Amino acid sequence: xxxxxxxxxxxxxxxxVLQVSPEQVTMSARFSDDLDADSLDLVELVMALEEAFDISxxxxxxxxxxxxxxxxVLVQAKLG
Amino acid sequence: xxxSWGPSAESGRLEPRRVAITGLGVVSCVGLGKDAFWKGIxxxxxxEGIRRVENFDPLVWFTPKEARRADRxxxxxxxxxxxALDDAGGLEAIACDPDKSGVILGTGVGGLETLEQQLNNLRxxxxxxxxxxLVPMMMANRAAATVSMTFGWKGPCESVxxxxxxxxxxxxxxxxxxxxxxCEVMITGGTEAPLTKIGLAAFTNMTxxxxxxxxxxxxxxxxxFVIAEGAGVLLIEDLERARARGAKIYGEILGSASxxxxxxxTAPSPGGSGAATCMELALEDAGLNPxxxxxVNAHGTSTPLNDLAEAEAIEKVFGSTGPPVTSIKGxxxxxxxxxxxxxxxxxxxSIENRLIPPTVGLINQDPEIRIxxxxxxxxxxxxxxxxxxxxxxxxxxxxxxxxxxxx
Numbered sequence: 181x182x183x184x185x186x187x188x189x190x191x192x193x194x195x196x197v198l199q200v201s202p203e204q205v206t207m208s209a210r211f212s213d214d215l216d217a218d219s220l221d222l223v224e225l226v227m228a229l230e231e232a233f234d235i236s237x238x239x240x241x242x243x244x245x246x247x248x249x250x251x252x253v254l255v256q257a258k259l260g
Numbered sequence: 261x262x263x264s265w266g267p268s269a270e271s272g273r274l275e276p277r278r279v280a281i282t283g284l285g286v287v288s289c290v291g292l293g294k295d296a297f298w299k300g301i302x303x304x305x306x307x308e309g310i311r312r313v314e315n316f317d318p319l320v321w322f323t324p325k326e327a328r329r330a331d332r333x334x335x336x337x338x339x340x341x342x343x344a345l346d347d348a349g350g351l352e353a354i355a356c357d358p359d360k361s362g363v364i365l366g367t368g369v370g371g372l373e374t375l376e377q378q379l380n381n382l383r384x385x386x387x388x389x390x391x392x393x394l395v396p397m398m399m400a401n402r403a404a405a406t407v408s409m410t411f412g413w414k415g416p417c418e419s420v421x422x423x424x425x426x427x428x429x430x431x432x433x434x435x436x437x438x439x440x441x442x443c444e445v446m447i448t449g450g451t452e453a454p455l456t457k458i459g460l461a462a463f464t465n466m467t468x469x470x471x472x473x474x475x476x477x478x479x480x481x482x483x484x485f486v487i488a489e490g491a492g493v494l495l496i497e498d499l500e501r502a503r504a505r506g507a508k509i510y511g512e513i514l515g516s517a518s519x520x521x522x523x524x525x526t527a528p529s530p531g532g533s534g535a536a537t538c539m540e541l542a543l544e545d546a547g548l549n550p551x552x553x554x555x556v557n558a559h560g561t562s563t564p565l566n567d568l569a570e571a572e573a574i575e576k577v578f579g580s581t582g583p584p585v586t587s588i589k590g591x592x593x594x595x596x597x598x599x600x601x602x603x604x605x606x607x608x609x610s611i612e613n614r615l616i617p618p619t620v621g622l623i624n625q626d627p628e629i630r631i632x633x634x635x636x637x638x639x640x641x642x643x644x645x646x647x648x649x650x651x652x653x654x655x656x657x658x659x660x661x662x663x664x665x666x667x
Contacts, residue, residue, distance in 0.1 A: 199325035216325070223392040230388065 181259065186233075190252050193228040197221065207249040215248075229255055261439040261515050262545050276439040280502040280665065281510040283348030283495030285340035285449075286605045287313055288592055289488055293343055297602075298609045301588045302638050303620040309473045311488030311593030312455060329393050330406060331371030332489070336598070337403030337451035338410060340491035341365070344447060348495040349507060351411065356445040356497070362415030363404045364434040365493070366426030366450040368597030368652070371398030373456045403451050403491075415443050421597075423652030424559070425518075426450050427492060428600025432516025432660050435496060444498045449601025451491035463487055466526070470562060475594070476621035477560035477587035478567050478629050485561040488593030492601025494608070499665070510608035514645060514661040515546030521655030527565055532573030534657050539577045539647060542659035546645065550578050553661075554644025555616055556631075557607050559651050560587020561594050562621070570649065571629040578631075584641070586634040590621030600650035600658065611643040611664045 181189075191205045198217050211217040217225070222245070226237050229251075235258040245251050263274040286293065289311035290300025318327040318335040321342055327335065341363070348354055374397040381389040396402060401419040408417040416437060420430045427450025434448035454463070463469050470484035502509055519541065521534035528534065543550060556578070559570055574585060588606050595602055610616050616639040625633060645663040652658075 199323070199328055220392045227389060227391075231385070236388075 186256060186259065187252060189232055190229065190255060193232050194225060194248070197225045197228050205248055207247070207252070209248045210246055212246070233259060235259065261435060261513065263440055277441050278499035279435045279438045279496050279513040280499040280507070281494050281496050281513065281608050281662070282502050282507040283344035283346070284510065284605045284608055285343030285347065285491070285493040286602055287316065287336045287340050287491045288595070288602060289313055289490065290591060292316065292339070294347070294605060294609060297605065298613065301591045301606055301617045302615070303591060303618055306475065306591040306620045309486070310455060311486060311595070313489055329397065331374045331397045331402065332453035333367055333371060333451050334403040334406050336453060336489065336491035337365055337493070338406050340449065340451065340493035341407045341447045344493045344495040345411065353505065354445060354497070355505070358412050358414045360415055360443050361411070361413040361445040362434070362437065362443050363407045363413060363417045364420065364430040364437070364446060364448045365404040365407060366420040366422070366430035366597050367400050367403060368421070368423045368426055368452055369454050369459065370400035371402060372454055372459050374398045376456045376458050407447055411447070422656040422658070423654055424594065424596045424599055425650045425652035425656035425658040426597035426600070428604070428648065428650035428658035428660055429518050429656070431494060431513065431600060431604055432518060432658060435513040435516060435660070438496055438498055444501055446496050447493060448496060449491065449493035449604065450598040452596050452598040453489045454487060454596060455489050460487070468563060474621060475562045475590050476623065477558070477562045477589055477619050478571065478625055478633055479622045480624045480626045482562045482564060482567060482626070484563050485589065486593040488595040490595045490602060491598050492603065492605045494601070494604055509665050511611045511662050512665050514548065514663045515542050516660040517541035517545055517658070519657045521657065523655055525655070526653050528569035528651065529655070532569035532571070532576070534655060535570055535573035535649065535651060536576045538657035538659045539573060539649070542647060542661050546661040548645055548661065550582070552645055553578065553583050553647050555583050555610065555641065555646045556585040557603050557646055557648040558585050558587045559649040560589055560619065562589060566651065568626070568628060570651070571631050574631045580630040582632060584616055584634045584639055585631050586616050587619045588617055590619050600648065603648050603650070604660065604662065607646045607648050607662045610641070610646070611662070614641055614643055615639065616641050
């Protein structure tokens with residue numbers, strides 16, 4: 181899966197779970213300020229990403245994740 | 261409505277406030293809002309089979325994200341509450357003190373659909389696939405919490421969970437909070453969305469549901485209730501305050517009572533003794549004699565046991581030539597924890613329209629049921645105090661008394 185393809189998939193999950201528009205899902209978008217997502221929203225998003233990418237993300241890895249870019253990097257690292 | 265029982269009741273120290281109904285909200289199988297609902301319950305005819313609420317779009321009341329994070333019973337609960345608030349003039353016109361405004365909203369089963377979906381996720385994908393929102397979506401108090409958050413009301417916000425008596429008991433409790441002066445405005449009633457696969461299987465297997473699919477309260481051929489979903493909500497407020505702001509007043513809540521059969525988990529006590537006592541206590545609370553009651557809005561579920569026991573109770577309290585009795589469940593079906601709210605809305609509309617809806621579906625009255633039942637056509641009526649009954653699995657009995665208000 182190339183970078184663009186992976187980000188499209190990531191975006192689809194984010195749009196579905198957070199009920200935001202695709203345009204809002206930019207690398208610099210912040211979950212709390214720009215996407216109105218709280219900690220439980222993030223948990224649900226991670227669950228959707230785990231399902232979509234067939235990966236596993238530990239709760240502790242979410243600490244400090246505040247932007248789309250940080251979350252996407254986390255997912256990409258799992259894809260190896 | 262009494263604030264004290266026993267000797268202190270006579271001391272004069274406790275002066276109850278009068279409790280006005282100033283807003284109505286309803287989500288039902290015959291439509292959204294009081295106008296469609298009233299037209300529907302007058303008949304003739306009724307929807308067929310399970311009474312689903314069709315064409316309900318939660319996005320009218322929720323953002324897409326909020327809608328996704330709330331169960332259907334919360335969708336109904338907020339929709340009906342918002343309708344009641346709007347009917348009463350809206351937040352700005354009501355201008356209530358948020359600390360003295362509250363929500364008592366009942367339900368029977370809460371977020372059953374959510375629980376069912378998440379159990380499927382657990383089975384298919386393991387614990388990591390269970391939504392972090394399961395608890396706040398399924399909890400029975402969720403609808404009440406959502407209403408308080410939406411309206412910004414910080415007074416008592418609670419849920420009564422007593423099966424089919426939940427909404428009626430909610431109303432009784434909320435009314436007493438207003439009568440005592442603790443609250444000036446309350447949203448109250450009930451909401452229910454039990455029509456999921458497991459909900460239907462469970463009600464079917466306990467043989468509570470009609471196998472014919474016809475709801476026919478008090479009929480010789482009645483064979484169980486037809487299950488429904490929906491919500492019925494009242495906005496109630498201190499009567500003097502309602503008058504001062506020039507609000508339209510549908511009626512007032514004069515009294516309520518809550519008792520338990522302490523007999524059987526699903527069957528009513530023999531002869532409807534628990535229901536009779538509850539009606540008598542509600543009358544005492546309202547300060548009325550049985551002959552002052554002008555109409556009974558019955559629980560009338562169309563089950564063999566309930567309708568006979570309730571009729572016996574009504575006959576015991578009011579005699580066989582007592583006030584006209586109706587059950588709107590011939591049309592609405594039985595929305596379990598929402599039923600008392602839906603029926604309180606129908607009582608308010610009966611007072612407003614000076615008309616009692618007929619018991620649709622009743623063709624041949626069971627000869628063992630010797631009460632005066634309104635059937636075939638709506639009955640023109642000089643409004644007077646009404647007693648509205650709800651009884652729930654668990655032996656819960658609840659009666660409220662609603663009366664017209666002098667202008």
